[in-house]
Amino acid sequence: MTSIIGPASYKFFGIFPAALLSFILPIIGIGLFVYIMARRIAPLVRANPDNRFDHIGKRIENLIVIWLGQIRQPRYMLAGVLHIIIFAGFLILSVRSTSLVIIGFSDGFVLPGLGGGLGLVYNFIKDYAATFVLLACIVAAVRRGIYKPKRYAVPEKYGKDHTAEAVFVLGIISTLMISESLFEATEAAFEFQKTGEVHFLAPLTLVWLFKIILSSVSLNVLQGLHIFVYYIHDLAFFFFLCFLPMGKHFHVITSIFNVFFMRVRKGKIKPVKYGIDEDKLDDIESFGVKKLEDFTWKHMLDFYSCADCGRCSDQCPANAVGRPLSPRFITIKARDLIFKNYPLSGEIYNSKLLVQDIYTEDEIWSCTTCGACEEECPLGIEYIDKMVDLRRGMVDEGLVPQSLQKPMKALEKRGNPYGKMEKKRAEWTEDKEFKALCPVKDLDGETADTLYFVDSITSYDDNIQTIARKTSLILKKAGVDFGILGKLEKDSGNEVLRFGEEMLYQDLKSQNTEAILETGVKQIITSDPHAFNALKNDYKNLPPVRHISQVVAEKIRTGELDLKPCLNPEKVYVYHDPCYLGRHNGIYDDPRQALDAIEGLNRVELEKSRDRSFCCGGGGLMLFYEPEEETRMGVLRVNMAAEAGANVIVTACPFCLVNIQDAIKVAGKEGQMEALDFTELIEQHLV
């Protein structure tokens, strides 16, 4: 015996060839894995269609940046770095693991290309990879098992704690790392004892360490251990492979697909059914998601892909105020249901109405569609479209809370959720003082280059009408030739669509589209991010749409708007990003640049700002919904602004203004804090 015997040549008890075992294990392992995967794919085949083969360039970019680059991981620094180490380790070690399986029946097998110098480099790297993965697993296990960060907790109503599964998997990964390293270390130690030859081993790696430990162990023990750890690795490897599709570690397999197929166009809502045109909606038998199989295959893939990291719920404003919604459990409950209805063997069960089985109606109505969850998910899991689809299903079944039925009916009859008369939509222009300064054209008769789309709250709410007047004054000052639709304008329907009332939305959209095209305007400007989003992303064939903050920033740059030095330099201003301006449409800098153009304005940033902005409570129909909650989102937001040291919260959305103004009162901060719309602040500072 000059060198150690590998598993391909080893004979148990001197007779039974180990190679046979090395051959059978992968066959059983892969066979079982293929069977499990086939069962797991079954619900996806039955699911609704989904069009995810468009925008291939963007999808490849996502794959490189979000999947391979793990760009979203460091948003949670410790967990993110640990994940990046384990993820990178897996990618590197997948090559080694594949070779190891083959080494079981082919001594000294080396993958093509890894024979020479490249192989040495690879071995060097993979030894460090294994070492770092093990270290990361230990830190992760301590963190999950002992420190238990709050966001992993499972509230009682959602079932049992998930810590055991997480730690168990960390254990399997550690086993793989240790056995792989021991396999190599036993061989190196054996050769060293036998021949005195010193193989170069990457210093401070597991292999290096194990070799030192094993340097005085007898050759027989080394030989035994060599074979033993090989099969430990082989078993752990195939066990892990088949265990992945059983729970949250399915993401190891699905993540690459899930990120590739993730939502690429923000601000848009999926059609009722892919492949059915809007004018054929009447032919669809049932709307939205009522049963499990009504989800699209991508949404099912989302359920499979969730790693249970809890970042969505940690960012979710509804969850933060104690509404009965936690996006993480929207996914986990659906996955549990898929596993129950599509068991690994035997009969497939029929799904019941989801909102009575695994979800509650209030849970689904609690979402403000702010998008914080989707922005955070490292796996590209989406929620807004699912919420909308579930709501479409509820609306179709008549399951709409009374608090929402009234505004929806008013929208149907009057085109606004308040049930106010159409002819009063332009009454805000009639204010005497304002009218003398700035007469506003009614494009039902008059003509202009630009349409100012006001939308319902800004047209009808006594307090919010200020935004309409300030916007008009700014536009006039900037030399924009504009007019309004007046009584022909209907609610933009941004929330009507997002609350699942598809046909009502279609109705509002076609009335608005017709009225807008009739005016012949070349561009549309709005001061309401919700209207901005609907017109820009949901409507089709309209002239370009811009938010007033974009116009102001541009006019400041071109010198067409001049601003005075700050009227209240002693105040501390903070800008709150409205969800439908920021996250859904990527407009973060224009409003900030405009504020910073006011000389001497003292502006601080919220910790949760830009794409991590915290929803104020939601707009449109959400103002009418009466949620169960412990506190208001707006109150939390006002407290955040106070912590940032601000006393003026500037926002650029009428709904944010309403919610934050109310919240200042509820939080008892009247007199200390104030809320101000962007347009009001800018108009005050016009030269």
Added chain:
Amino acid sequence: MMEILVCVKRVPDTAENEFELNSAGNDLDRGDLVYSVNEWDNYAVEEAIQIVDKTGGNVTVITVGDGESEEVLRREMAMGANNGILLSDDAFGGSDGKGIATILKAEIEKGKYDLILTGAQADEGAGQVGGMLAAMLDMPYASLVNKIEVGEGTIKVGREIEGGNQEMNEITLPCVLSIQTGINEPRYVGIRGIRKVASVEIPVKSASDLGLAADSVGKTGAKTRRIDYFTPDMGVGAEMLEGSTDEIIAKLIEKLKAKGGL
């Protein structure tokens, strides 16, 4: 199995209108009004659908009105009512409560209903049709019902009594009940639901179809008639506070303090 008839009415929607008198001063200015089903009737239809979901049977909605009243029948059918009947004739115009009850009775006697529901009142009405209908049909009647439990041959109905107490009554079928709001949570009906029942035929019946003498109903048959319609003058002691919400609150507090209320 229950055959349930629900009497409904099309009324100007109080939530979506601003009411003004017409120039003649004898009615609302109806030019810009939007209409919907009377709120109480909507609860009655929801209750009927829920009963039939449990016991089996059919829900029929019926209304007396002009051609436009078909819209409210369709809305209620979109909720889940199986049939609709529109009683419409120029001769019905100007009917008083008794006239409406007479018209309904003529159609009800042609069918066989176990339970007849009406709204407790209508936005524009006097809350009299339900009771009159029961008397004319010689059926037992319970008004202001806020709870229904269906049994064999009888049903139990609950009524809220002044002061917040609740009473339960047993009543034999067939009977007439007038339904109070809040008895249930009516389901939502959207444009899509209404379109689904858009092509269902709704029979329209005239005075002659019902075998009614033209002079027994309508203006000629009416024993009560409206002689005036106006917004009452502000009485002494009533004062409208004006200004922004904050100003109104400040004025109110001041007044309460001045009168010793605070």
